[in-house]
Amino acid sequence: MLANLWDVIVVGGGLAGSVISSRLLQNNTSLKILLIEAGEDVSTNTIIPYADNQALLVPSPWSWNDTTVPQTGLDNRVIPNPAGKGLGGGTIINSCGWIRGNENDFDLWASTVGDSKWSYNGQLPYFRKVEHTWNASANPEEHGFVGPMWFASVSSTGRNYPLRNTIKSAWAEAGLLPPADGDANDGTPLGLGELNENRKNGLRELASSAYPLAGVTVLTNTLVGKILISQVAGSLFATGVKLANGTEFYAKKQVILSAGAYRTPQLLKLSGVGPTAELNEFGIKQLVNAPAVGTGLADHMLLTLYWKLRPEVAAQGVALGSTNPLFAEPQFGDGVPADWVATESLPTDQLIAAITKDEGKVPSSSHPLLATKRSFMETLIIYAGASAADPVIQYNGSHIISTMVGLLPTSRGTVKLASTNPADHPIIDPQYFTTEVDKLNFRHGIQRVAQLFLGTPTGNATIEGETPADGFAPITLSSDDDYLNARARHSSENSYHPMGTAAMGKVVDNNLNVIGVKNLKIADTSVFPVVITAHLQQATYAMAEQAAVIIAAACKN
Numbered sequence: 001m002l003a004n005l006w007d008v009i010v011v012g013g014g015l016a017g018s019v020i021s022s023r024l025l026q027n028n029t030s031l032k033i034l035l036i037e038a039g040e041d042v043s044t045n046t047i048i049p050y051a052d053n054q055a056l057l058v059p060s061p062w063s064w065n066d067t068t069v070p071q072t073g074l075d076n077r078v079i080p081n082p083a084g085k086g087l088g089g090g091t092i093i094n095s096c097g098w099i100r101g102n103e104n105d106f107d108l109w110a111s112t113v114g115d116s117k118w119s120y121n122g123q124l125p126y127f128r129k130v131e132h133t134w135n136a137s138a139n140p141e142e143h144g145f146v147g148p149m150w151f152a153s154v155s156s157t158g159r160n161y162p163l164r165n166t167i168k169s170a171w172a173e174a175g176l177l178p179p180a181d182g183d184a185n186d187g188t189p190l191g192l193g194e195l196n197e198n199r200k201n202g203l204r205e206l207a208s209s210a211y212p213l214a215g216v217t218v219l220t221n222t223l224v225g226k227i228l229i230s231q232v233a234g235s236l237f238a239t240g241v242k243l244a245n246g247t248e249f250y251a252k253k254q255v256i257l258s259a260g261a262y263r264t265p266q267l268l269k270l271s272g273v274g275p276t277a278e279l280n281e282f283g284i285k286q287l288v289n290a291p292a293v294g295t296g297l298a299d300h301m302l303l304t305l306y307w308k309l310r311p312e313v314a315a316q317g318v319a320l321g322s323t324n325p326l327f328a329e330p331q332f333g334d335g336v337p338a339d340w341v342a343t344e345s346l347p348t349d350q351l352i353a354a355i356t357k358d359e360g361k362v363p364s365s366s367h368p369l370l371a372t373k374r375s376f377m378e379t380l381i382i383y384a385g386a387s388a389a390d391p392v393i394q395y396n397g398s399h400i401i402s403t404m405v406g407l408l409p410t411s412r413g414t415v416k417l418a419s420t421n422p423a424d425h426p427i428i429d430p431q432y433f434t435t436e437v438d439k440l441n442f443r444h445g446i447q448r449v450a451q452l453f454l455g456t457p458t459g460n461a462t463i464e465g466e467t468p469a470d471g472f473a474p475i476t477l478s479s480d481d482d483y484l485n486a487r488a489r490h491s492s493e494n495s496y497h498p499m500g501t502a503a504m505g506k507v508v509d510n511n512l513n514v515i516g517v518k519n520l521k522i523a524d525t526s527v528f529p530v531v532i533t534a535h536l537q538q539a540t541y542a543m544a545e546q547a548a549v550i551i552a553a554a555c556k557n
């Protein structure tokens with residue numbers, strides 16, 4: 001029978017929970033650590049590691065398979081919203097994009113909470129600590145060479161896609177060049193960078209395997225129902241957790257909540273830490289009035305467009321689905337069929353006009369969207385155009401796709417309780433596409449892709465035109481704002497990067513302590529107080545590495 005008294009209990013064996021458990025034990029091998037994960041241990045699963053199987057992972061048994069409420073900004077559509085469920089969390093189903101983001105995001109984080117350890121330079125030692133780069137000549141100030149997380153670039157895996165130089169040339173003709181040092185993964189992503197993915201020898205890297213958990217007691221298939229919080233000598237202390245089945249485990253030193261940006265706020269509220277009205281509505285005794293729990297939800301909206309290759313180009317077998325034998329070579333199974341990550345900002349005059357519309361006054365030059373060069377839009381050109389839905393396109397090498405990720409949304413949403421049952425899906429409302437800045441961002445993004453494919457000599461020689469969603473005319477260089485907004489409303493989805501629902505400065509302090517409850521910390525993407533303008537893995541790994549140092553120090557008391 002499992003002991004019920006532990007030094008540290010970690011709730012959620014996802015990305016952050018795995019890193020923290022592993023590092024805490026490494027730091028102090030006498031710590032008794034219990035890691036509790038709702039999903040299964042997938043370390044021997046034979047589907048999950050392979051890039052070719054990505055489409056089988058969402059929806060799947062390894063996802064919570066959440067959805068949003070109907071999104072008013074997206075023609076009232078309900079958007080699928082997967083999050084990883086299993087040991088490794090998001091890293092068991094994610095797309096493995098290894099993208100650091102913009103140093104200005106982290107500096108804004110630090111200035112927002114008044115603590116330089118969360119700045120880019122404050123996080124840099126942890127970015128390095130995580131990494132095992134493929135590039136022996138990478139700048140050692142920026143990159144790590146011996147960390148647990150291996151990553152590779154497209155070219156380092158030998159995937160020589162036929163369109164690599166075509167797309168690079170078209171971007172150059174559209175005015176987008178690689179950064180001066182060629183490295184877009186060093187905090188300065190604006191420009192054209194090569195895609196990197198955290199796969200080792202072509203296989204997905206799970207946080208729970210790359211960070212060894214031997215010596216940590218791991219409970220899988222076990223749902224935590226609430227954090228146990230007790231009043232001792234006038235203060236509230238987290239003393240342990242109660243499982244959904246009623247079993248209780250106690251922690252002498254720390255309880256760490258790492259259940260992800262949807263379920264961390266859910267568990268906080270079920271434990272009595274949350275907004276008064278919502279807790280009252282469900283008859284939950286409020287222990288801490290924490291109005292910000294479950295607010296501030298930010299996510300990166302994503303829009304995919306389909307581009308028909310000119311017949312003479314398609315006949316050369318440049319896209320997956322064609323009969324080109326090249327794509328049967330094994331290395332082409334090692335990652336996403338794309339070469340480049342294009343990261344762009346917005347024209348300042350248009351951005352000022354959009355902010356003015358959203359905020360009702362002309363922004364000053366110190367506005368966080370204007371003070372530094374932010375990354376607004378990421379565009380990937382993927383050499384595999386197929387859609388069984390809208391539009392109907394066969395997987396036959398006739399199309400490629402552009403995928404746009406809105407990196408810096410200003411729309412903010414909520415995660416609310418649906419019931420007091422921890423097994424129920426929370427109510428997720430990201431409020432996609434409800435601000436003028438977000439609309440500008442996608443209009444501009446679509447215009448940039450149109451320019452790439454229809455307005456440059458190389459793009460024009462490659463692409464015949466856009467194959468639009470049902471009921472729409474194809475995109476042109478002169479498509480107007482109403483049309484562009486309608487296209488984004490009709491087809492946008494998300495890229496599964498929720499953050500900010502238990503933000504630092506509002507719900508946790510700068511050392512990740514839940515404000516008002518001792519011995520309770522949060523470490524997952526919930527705590528991001530500003531939008532990170534990248535796929536979130538790298539930022540989450542670095543945060544979790546720094547969190548482990550903070551928690552290890554707290555465990556000495």
Ligand SMILES: Cc1cc2nc3c(=O)[nH]c(=O)nc-3n(C[C@H](O)[C@H](O)[C@H](O)COP(=O)(O)OP(=O)(O)OC[C@H]3O[C@@H](n4cnc5c(N)ncnc54)[C@H](O)[C@@H]3O)c2cc1C
Pocket residue numbers: 011012013014015016017036037038039058082083084085086087088089090091093094095096097098099222223224225258259260261263264267422495496497498523524525526534535536537538540
């Ligand atoms: C489909 C998909 C694709 C993505 N692609 C990329 C990408 O290409 N690049 C990138 O950088 N990022 C990507 N991401 C995002 C990235 O994986 C996440 O940002 C990251 O995993 C978040 O880490 P986390 O520790 O905050 O939460 P998670 O990794 O989600 O971990 C939370 C864990 O808590 C567990 N849990 C929740 N509630 C309970 C409970 N009550 N009891 C017990 N356990 C519980 C969950 O099962 C989960 O294992 C993707 C995400 C998804 C879903």
